[in-house]
Amino acid sequence: VRWQLCPPQRPLQASAVLRRVSDEQKKEPFASSSQQQFNSQPADHQPEQEPQGPDPSYTGQGGQESEDYESEEQLQHRILTAALESVPEHGWTAEAIAEGAKTLGLSAAAAGMFQSDGSQLILHFVSQCNTKLSELLQQEQKLVEQGEAEKKPTDQFLRDAVEARLRMVIPYIEKWPQALSILLMPHNIPSSLSLLSSMIDDIWHYAGDQSTDINWYTRRAVLTGIYNTTELVMMQDSSPDFEDTWRFLENRVADAMKMGDTANQVQSTGEAIVQGLMGAAVTVSNAETSRALR
Amino acid sequence: KMAGLGSARALRLLSLSLSLSLSRRRGALRGFADGPQMHFGFQTVTEEERREKINRVFESVAKKYDVMNDSMTLGIHRLWKNALVRQMNPSPGTLLLDVAGGTGDIAFRFIDYVRSVRERQLQRRLKHHQNLSWQEIAESYQEDKSPLGDSQVVVCDISKEMLQVGKEKAQDLGYSEGLSWVLGNAEELPFDDDKFDVYTIAFGIRNVTRIDLALQEAYRVLKPGGRFLCLEFSQVRNPLLSRLYDLYSFQVIPVLGEVIAGDWKSYQYLVESIRRFPPQEEFKAMIEDAGFFKVDYENLNNGIVAIHSGFKL
Numbered sequence: 001v002r003w004q005l006c007p008p009q010r011p012l013q014a015s016a017v018l019r020r021v022s023d024e025q026k027k028e029p030f031a032s033s034s035q036q037q038f039n040s041q042p043a044d045h046q047p048e049q050e051p052q053g054p055d056p057s058y059t060g061q062g063g064q065e066s067e068d069y070e071s072e073e074q075l076q077h078r079i080l081t082a083a084l085e086s087v088p089e090h091g092w093t094a095e096a097i098a099e100g101a102k103t104l105g106l107s108a109a110a111a112g113m114f115q116s117d118g119s120q121l122i123l124h125f126v127s128q129c130n131t132k133l134s135e136l137l138q139q140e141q142k143l144v145e146q147g148e149a150e151k152k153p154t155d156q157f158l159r160d161a162v163e164a165r166l167r168m169v170i171p172y173i174e175k176w177p178q179a180l181s182i183l184l185m186p187h188n189i190p191s192s193l194s195l196l197s198s199m200i201d202d203i204w205h206y207a208g209d210q211s212t213d214i215n216w217y218t219r220r221a222v223l224t225g226i227y228n229t230t231e232l233v234m235m236q237d238s239s240p241d242f243e244d245t246w247r248f249l250e251n252r253v254a255d256a257m258k259m260g261d262t263a264n265q266v267q268s269t270g271e272a273i274v275q276g277l278m279g280a281a282v283t284v285s286n287a288e289t290s291r292a293l294r
Numbered sequence: 295k296m297a298g299l300g301s302a303r304a305l306r307l308l309s310l311s312l313s314l315s316l317s318r319r320r321g322a323l324r325g326f327a328d329g330p331q332m333h334f335g336f337q338t339v340t341e342e343e344r345r346e347k348i349n350r351v352f353e354s355v356a357k358k359y360d361v362m363n364d365s366m367t368l369g370i371h372r373l374w375k376n377a378l379v380r381q382m383n384p385s386p387g388t389l390l391l392d393v394a395g396g397t398g399d400i401a402f403r404f405i406d407y408v409r410s411v412r413e414r415q416l417q418r419r420l421k422h423h424q425n426l427s428w429q430e431i432a433e434s435y436q437e438d439k440s441p442l443g444d445s446q447v448v449v450c451d452i453s454k455e456m457l458q459v460g461k462e463k464a465q466d467l468g469y470s471e472g473l474s475w476v477l478g479n480a481e482e483l484p485f486d487d488d489k490f491d492v493y494t495i496a497f498g499i500r501n502v503t504r505i506d507l508a509l510q511e512a513y514r515v516l517k518p519g520g521r522f523l524c525l526e527f528s529q530v531r532n533p534l535l536s537r538l539y540d541l542y543s544f545q546v547i548p549v550l551g552e553v554i555a556g557d558w559k560s561y562q563y564l565v566e567s568i569r570r571f572p573p574q575e576e577f578k579a580m581i582e583d584a585g586f587f588k589v590d591y592e593n594l595n596n597g598i599v600a601i602h603s604g605f606k607l
Contacts, residue, residue, distance in 0.1 A: 017607045072607065075607060094383065107491040107518065109521040
């Protein structure tokens, strides 16, 4: 309904900053996927900014030229990416976002577009890291398919994936505890949880998990636990190049693997015991019956 | 004796106001012509007449402006203005243009806010430098030549009297740095393009004759990335609250105006101009038409007041 009430085209030439999409060598598909993950703002504004849609090949009605300016969301992503450079100095705050806006040539007041606690900056960063991880895993998979690399065993694969992901945090490690605490705030939990779970899901997917039973859940739960605990260990680690953290990770993954085997063993032992008990019960009931009959 | 006169007069005026406001409201439903005819409260006037009338309104209310604000809103207008500056969340180094900011309320709040942010920044910076000697620390406090961090606010108003009141207030309260007073019309600002970080207009835009021109001027003088903020009376949706609000507005406020400021008509105009101002969504559309992006509004007190915000992107 709102779509119909809007005028068909906003005066795009009035925009002072929103650039044409063609100007950027930009990662549009990634931008839109990360938007879906945590952008809580309604997509109301999108129809107003891009009445012709984000697809550059679309031509507007009535022979109008399709001026594809970037949307507000894309500009926001640009500002947040620029803001990441100021994070080591200012922390994950609105000040860092203001500095980021300034490097893009915008007024610091543009930071008012975001929440004042800096949570959008953190979510943006996490989403960016997850995207990078996906790309990395996809490339590795391609290499394996082309036969240029060996397929790694599961525990090695998981270890490498988690390590690669955690290494992306290293440049910001001093302020990362602050980021973690902000991510745990109630209004951020839905977004941060969904980002985390989609990342873990990605890792398992590329690890080759095709389970369709309870294992799907247990595997993801276990890996989430491993990832979170390793992250916390990394916060307190002061060894060179975080060796202690990677060793911790190795141990946890090994435990998880063993647990998988143990589970099977426990199950078969359990089944054996149950059969034994059943047999005993049958024997006892037979003995009773025969005694009764005597 | 003076008090007795005042209360008798007030009673007479109260009965007068009942009949007057009823007839005015009925009159407004007919004959609102288009074109050069505009509204002045519930009257119909030409553009020029409107500007004249509004000028005269502010000439007469200037001296008692703050007192009347306090009595009409029971002091709540301070909370509204605090909310506006909090939403602005200015960082040191911001250049603010406060239009129709005559008596300086927003400007003073802005300066206070920026000063406290700056102090916190300096404290944090000092904390990081753990190994400074006492002497160096003392020096850093003294050397701070910019307690406001180079932030500045320009107060622009169309009425000389309002600016005068504002300047006197600034002197009384001890605000000297980072403050400028400029006489100007919101429809035609005497500033260059792309100058300011933030443009605010608090309870002023409904007095502007051509709101679209004011919005366009706001767009022009803001830097890319700059923010437009407007604090204004708006529409109350809640029917019960709306009834009470109407009752208070039309019966109590003009009487207060007569008793405290000796000026019935100006406050009658005030109340009527509030009713004439477009509702939240319509005003939001007007702001978008001027070219602002990410336009949004926040209702305070159920819609009695709304803060509209937009960015020049």
